[in-house]
Amino acid sequence: GAVVSQHPSRVICKSGTSVKIECRSLDFQATTMFWYRQFPKQSLMLMATSNEGSKATYEQGVEKDKFLINHASLTLSTLTVTSAHPEDSSFYICSASGPTGYNEQFFGPGTRLTVL
Amino acid sequence: AQSVAQPEDQVNVAEGNPLTVKCTYSVSGNPYLFWYVQYPNRGLQFLLKYITGDNLVKGSYGFEAEFNKSQTSFHLKKPSALVSDSALYFCAVTREMGRRALTFGSGTRLQVQP
Numbered sequence: 001g002a003v004v005s006q007h008p009s010r011v012i013c014k015s016g017t018s019v020k021i022e023c024r025s026l027d028f029q030a031t032t033m034f035w036y037r038q039f040p041k042q043s044l045m046l047m048a049t050s051n052e053g054s055k056a057t058y059e060q061g062v063e064k065d066k067f068l069i070n071h072a073s074l075t076l077s078t079l080t081v082t083s084a085h086p087e088d089s090s091f092y093i094c095s096a097s098g099p100t101g102y103n104e105q106f107f108g109p110g111t112r113l114t115v116l
Numbered sequence: 117a118q119s120v121a122q123p124e125d126q127v128n129v130a131e132g133n134p135l136t137v138k139c140t141y142s143v144s145g146n147p148y149l150f151w152y153v154q155y156p157n158r159g160l161q162f163l164l165k166y167i168t169g170d171n172l173v174k175g176s177y178g179f180e181a182e183f184n185k186s187q188t189s190f191h192l193k194k195p196s197a198l199v200s201d202s203a204l205y206f207c208a209v210t211r212e213m214g215r216r217a218l219t220f221g222s223g224t225r226l227q228v229q230p
Binding site: 006044049091093095104105106107108109110112 | 148152157158159160161162165206217218219220221222223
Protein backbone atom coordinates (compact mmCIF):
# COMPACT_ATOMS: atom_id res chain seq x y z
CA GLY A 1 0.00 0.00 0.00
CA ALA A 2 0.78 3.72 -0.01
CA VAL A 3 2.02 3.95 -3.58
CA VAL A 4 2.82 7.27 -5.22
CA SER A 5 3.31 7.64 -8.95
CA GLN A 6 4.77 10.44 -11.02
CA HIS A 7 4.29 11.21 -14.67
CA PRO A 8 6.25 11.63 -16.80
CA SER A 9 9.35 9.87 -15.56
CA ARG A 10 11.50 11.79 -17.98
CA VAL A 11 10.88 14.89 -20.07
CA ILE A 12 13.00 16.96 -22.42
CA CYS A 13 11.75 20.36 -23.47
CA LYS A 14 12.94 23.50 -25.18
CA SER A 15 13.82 26.61 -23.27
CA GLY A 16 10.80 28.88 -22.81
CA THR A 17 8.19 26.15 -22.79
CA SER A 18 6.15 24.95 -19.81
CA VAL A 19 6.18 21.45 -18.40
CA LYS A 20 3.63 19.82 -16.13
CA ILE A 21 4.53 16.99 -13.76
CA GLU A 22 1.82 14.93 -12.09
CA CYS A 23 2.02 13.26 -8.71
CA ARG A 24 -0.66 10.77 -7.75
CA SER A 25 -1.35 8.79 -4.63
CA LEU A 26 -2.71 5.53 -6.00
CA ASP A 27 -4.20 3.82 -3.00
CA PHE A 28 -4.70 6.46 -0.36
CA GLN A 29 -5.91 10.00 0.03
CA ALA A 30 -3.06 12.44 0.42
CA THR A 31 -3.97 15.42 2.53
CA THR A 32 -0.53 16.88 2.03
CA MET A 33 1.93 16.56 -0.82
CA PHE A 34 5.48 17.80 -0.95
CA TRP A 35 7.64 18.70 -3.93
CA TYR A 36 11.39 18.29 -3.74
CA ARG A 37 14.18 19.09 -6.14
CA GLN A 38 17.42 17.19 -6.35
CA PHE A 39 20.51 18.33 -8.21
CA PRO A 40 23.09 15.78 -9.29
CA LYS A 41 24.93 14.26 -6.37
CA GLN A 42 23.06 16.46 -3.92
CA SER A 43 20.35 16.05 -1.38
CA LEU A 44 16.67 16.72 -1.75
CA MET A 45 15.60 20.29 -1.22
CA LEU A 46 12.02 21.02 -0.33
CA MET A 47 10.36 23.36 -2.82
CA ALA A 48 6.82 23.57 -1.53
CA THR A 49 4.13 21.96 0.54
CA SER A 50 0.64 21.65 -0.86
CA ASN A 51 -2.56 20.84 0.93
CA GLU A 52 -5.64 19.75 -0.89
CA GLY A 53 -7.87 22.66 -1.79
CA SER A 54 -5.54 25.41 -0.64
CA LYS A 55 -2.60 27.35 -1.96
CA ALA A 56 0.83 25.81 -1.74
CA THR A 57 3.38 27.03 0.76
CA TYR A 58 6.69 27.71 -0.94
CA GLU A 59 10.10 27.55 0.64
CA GLN A 60 12.24 30.62 0.72
CA GLY A 61 13.93 31.22 -2.59
CA VAL A 62 11.46 29.21 -4.66
CA GLU A 63 9.62 31.33 -7.22
CA LYS A 64 5.94 30.61 -6.91
CA ASP A 65 5.18 32.12 -10.30
CA LYS A 66 7.69 29.86 -11.95
CA PHE A 67 6.82 26.66 -10.14
CA LEU A 68 3.05 26.46 -10.10
CA ILE A 69 1.62 23.85 -7.77
CA ASN A 70 -1.96 22.69 -7.80
CA HIS A 71 -3.42 20.16 -5.39
CA ALA A 72 -6.94 19.92 -6.74
CA SER A 73 -7.88 16.58 -5.28
CA LEU A 74 -6.83 14.23 -2.52
CA THR A 75 -5.00 12.03 -4.99
CA LEU A 76 -3.39 14.47 -7.41
CA SER A 77 -0.92 17.30 -7.22
CA THR A 78 0.73 18.93 -10.21
CA LEU A 79 3.91 20.94 -10.57
CA THR A 80 4.15 23.16 -13.64
CA VAL A 81 7.52 24.61 -14.51
CA THR A 82 6.70 27.73 -16.51
CA SER A 83 9.02 29.26 -19.09
CA ALA A 84 11.61 26.62 -18.37
CA HIS A 85 15.31 27.42 -18.62
CA PRO A 86 18.32 25.12 -18.67
CA GLU A 87 19.00 25.85 -15.00
CA ASP A 88 15.62 24.31 -14.17
CA SER A 89 16.96 20.97 -15.32
CA SER A 90 16.83 18.72 -12.31
CA PHE A 91 15.26 15.66 -10.73
CA TYR A 92 11.88 16.49 -9.23
CA ILE A 93 10.44 14.20 -6.59
CA CYS A 94 7.05 14.37 -4.94
CA SER A 95 5.90 12.77 -1.75
CA ALA A 96 2.53 12.36 -0.13
CA SER A 97 1.35 11.96 3.41
CA GLY A 98 -2.06 11.07 4.61
CA PRO A 99 -2.68 7.55 5.78
CA THR A 100 -0.53 7.78 8.89
CA GLY A 101 -0.19 11.48 9.42
CA TYR A 102 2.40 14.06 8.55
CA ASN A 103 5.25 12.15 10.05
CA GLU A 104 5.38 9.59 7.27
CA GLN A 105 5.78 10.34 3.62
CA PHE A 106 5.64 8.13 0.58
CA PHE A 107 7.79 9.12 -2.34
CA GLY A 108 7.17 9.02 -6.04
CA PRO A 109 9.81 7.65 -8.41
CA GLY A 110 10.84 11.12 -9.58
CA THR A 111 10.81 13.03 -12.85
CA ARG A 112 13.99 13.91 -14.72
CA LEU A 113 13.55 17.28 -16.44
CA THR A 114 16.05 18.37 -19.07
CA VAL A 115 15.65 21.82 -20.59
CA LEU A 116 17.57 22.39 -23.79
CA ALA B 117 14.72 24.85 12.62
CA GLN B 118 15.63 21.24 11.99
CA SER B 119 18.74 19.84 10.39
CA VAL B 120 20.48 16.59 9.61
CA ALA B 121 24.16 15.91 9.23
CA GLN B 122 25.66 12.99 7.42
CA PRO B 123 29.37 13.51 7.95
CA GLU B 124 30.59 10.98 5.39
CA ASP B 125 30.16 11.58 1.67
CA GLN B 126 31.11 7.98 0.97
CA VAL B 127 31.50 4.78 2.94
CA ASN B 128 33.43 1.85 1.52
CA VAL B 129 33.04 -1.63 2.94
CA ALA B 130 33.85 -5.13 1.80
CA GLU B 131 31.03 -7.54 1.11
CA GLY B 132 30.18 -9.56 4.20
CA ASN B 133 31.53 -6.95 6.60
CA PRO B 134 29.31 -4.87 8.86
CA LEU B 135 28.45 -1.37 7.71
CA THR B 136 27.54 1.84 9.49
CA VAL B 137 26.27 5.05 7.91
CA LYS B 138 26.26 7.94 10.34
CA CYS B 139 23.55 10.50 10.95
CA THR B 140 23.08 13.19 13.57
CA TYR B 141 20.12 15.50 13.82
CA SER B 142 18.87 18.68 15.40
CA VAL B 143 15.20 19.36 15.98
CA SER B 144 13.06 21.03 18.60
CA GLY B 145 10.73 18.61 20.28
CA ASN B 146 10.57 14.91 19.70
CA PRO B 147 12.12 13.77 16.43
CA TYR B 148 10.71 11.49 13.82
CA LEU B 149 13.69 9.96 12.03
CA PHE B 150 13.89 8.14 8.73
CA TRP B 151 16.34 6.39 6.47
CA TYR B 152 15.84 6.18 2.73
CA VAL B 153 17.87 4.60 -0.05
CA GLN B 154 18.12 5.90 -3.60
CA TYR B 155 19.35 4.03 -6.63
CA PRO B 156 20.47 5.95 -9.76
CA ASN B 157 17.67 7.93 -11.41
CA ARG B 158 15.13 6.52 -9.01
CA GLY B 159 13.00 7.92 -6.25
CA LEU B 160 13.53 7.24 -2.59
CA GLN B 161 12.82 3.89 -1.06
CA PHE B 162 11.87 3.76 2.60
CA LEU B 163 14.15 1.67 4.81
CA LEU B 164 13.05 2.36 8.36
CA LYS B 165 11.79 4.94 10.79
CA TYR B 166 11.91 5.85 14.45
CA ILE B 167 8.81 7.39 15.94
CA THR B 168 8.81 6.19 19.53
CA GLY B 169 9.52 3.06 21.51
CA ASP B 170 12.58 0.85 21.23
CA ASN B 171 15.75 2.68 20.34
CA LEU B 172 16.80 -0.09 17.98
CA VAL B 173 14.68 -0.05 14.87
CA LYS B 174 14.70 -2.85 12.33
CA GLY B 175 13.84 -2.14 8.74
CA SER B 176 13.91 -3.46 5.21
CA TYR B 177 16.67 -5.56 3.62
CA GLY B 178 18.31 -6.38 6.95
CA PHE B 179 19.05 -2.78 7.89
CA GLU B 180 18.63 -1.41 11.38
CA ALA B 181 19.24 1.90 13.09
CA GLU B 182 19.80 2.94 16.65
CA PHE B 183 18.24 6.07 18.06
CA ASN B 184 20.47 7.75 20.63
CA LYS B 185 18.79 10.74 22.18
CA SER B 186 21.76 11.93 24.22
CA GLN B 187 24.01 11.95 21.18
CA THR B 188 21.20 13.04 18.82
CA SER B 189 22.23 10.29 16.45
CA PHE B 190 20.44 7.76 14.30
CA HIS B 191 23.14 5.65 12.65
CA LEU B 192 22.18 3.08 10.02
CA LYS B 193 23.70 -0.37 10.37
CA LYS B 194 23.75 -3.75 8.73
CA PRO B 195 25.61 -6.79 10.08
CA SER B 196 26.73 -8.10 6.70
CA ALA B 197 26.91 -5.88 3.61
CA LEU B 198 25.92 -7.00 0.12
CA VAL B 199 27.19 -5.61 -3.17
CA SER B 200 23.57 -4.81 -4.00
CA ASP B 201 23.46 -2.46 -1.00
CA SER B 202 25.63 -0.02 -2.96
CA ALA B 203 23.50 3.10 -3.30
CA LEU B 204 22.91 6.58 -1.92
CA TYR B 205 21.49 6.73 1.59
CA PHE B 206 19.62 9.63 3.10
CA CYS B 207 18.77 10.31 6.71
CA ALA B 208 15.79 12.59 7.33
CA VAL B 209 14.07 14.21 10.28
CA THR B 210 10.84 15.93 11.06
CA ARG B 211 9.38 16.92 14.38
CA GLU B 212 6.50 15.44 16.18
CA MET B 213 4.13 18.33 16.00
CA GLY B 214 3.07 20.45 13.10
CA ARG B 215 2.88 20.18 9.39
CA ARG B 216 6.49 20.00 8.41
CA ALA B 217 8.20 18.31 5.54
CA LEU B 218 11.21 16.11 5.99
CA THR B 219 14.63 17.69 6.21
CA PHE B 220 17.21 15.53 4.53
CA GLY B 221 20.86 15.06 5.15
CA SER B 222 23.33 15.49 2.32
CA GLY B 223 23.41 11.79 1.62
CA THR B 224 26.10 9.12 1.95
CA ARG B 225 27.17 6.96 -0.92
CA LEU B 226 27.72 3.39 0.17
CA GLN B 227 30.09 1.34 -1.94
CA VAL B 228 30.29 -2.36 -1.15
CA GLN B 229 33.22 -4.11 -2.78
CA PRO B 230 32.98 -7.77 -3.73
